[in-house]
Amino acid sequence: MSDPLSTLPGYLLRRASAAALAGLNRRLAPLGLRHVDASLLLILHSMPGTTQSEAGRLLDIQRANMVPIVSRLEGRGLIDRQKVDGRSQGLHLSAKGDALCAEVREEIEAYELALLAGLPDDMREGAVAVLDAFWRAAEALNVEAPSGEEG
Amino acid sequence: MSDPLSTLPGYLLRRASAAALAGLNRRLAPLGLRHVDASLLLILHSMPGTTQSEAGRLLDIQRANMVPIVSRLEGRGLIDRQKVDGRSQGLHLSAKGDALCAEVREEIEAYELALLAGLPDDMREGAVAVLDAFWRAAEALNVEAPSGEEG
DNA sequence: CCTTATCGTTATAGATCATAACAAATGACA
């Protein structure tokens, strides 16, 4: 046996994810963005007014870790904060952010197509569903046990 | 449209990978290991004498970043270094490391089965191949362009 | 000997992530 890792979904996921994210970051670098930034812009494009906590939940990023991300994008004038609440702030794309978001969408869609084009023909159709299924399966395992089974 | 990310392979890969790795780390925590450590133990179990550079290439980890990993495992008496060369050192599991590796394999195989069990029946068979295909596709894109097209 | 490449290593900086804590605001409820 030469590679004991080649059958382990966890390892294969990590490897594929790292490669894909590297490619994505490389494409986004000319725009001065990382993939996290780009994801947030896409969210705000589709769902203007999303708060940073909500966006964090969508992106699986903790509230605390959203702070530098939002600050960075706000500092660049790409997004605005509008008070929704006494505590919540809805995030919106600025004009500049919206323009950049259009470029982001082009880059990401091109990358997505290129990635899917690199798959064997017979896998292409169901591939995205497989990734989603892996996420659901892994999440189910994480919810099942992690810090007490009080449910 | 509510979630603009749900069709993007890159995002889905990242999310699935993060969830799977979190679950794996949680299972390995009682053994005092992280998934990277566990991967290295598995490699050394199947391929004793692998050097740390070779292992780094298998794991997609830079030489420099292998140093703390190997040092940590050596410090715990789980692996030994045996000079192969004037410069290379073959890594081997110690008796203690081999015993721990057996536990690691149990945990990882259990996790792998649980993860696959959580997939829809019609996806289970080809799922691992899809992950491998995504990696190959992403790698191909990364090799194609990244630092000059002198080929 | 010289050149080139590899290995292990150190150092450094940036990203990512988890956790704990806090003030302010909100909602539920008596």
Next chain:
DNA sequence: TGTCATTTGTTATGATCTATAACGATAAGG
């Protein structure tokens, strides 16, 4: 009204992971 649990944004901190550059020692090919 007041009380209590929850949520939001925030600061701070430490751990982990990654990328890059550099160095000395070694190896391989001339």
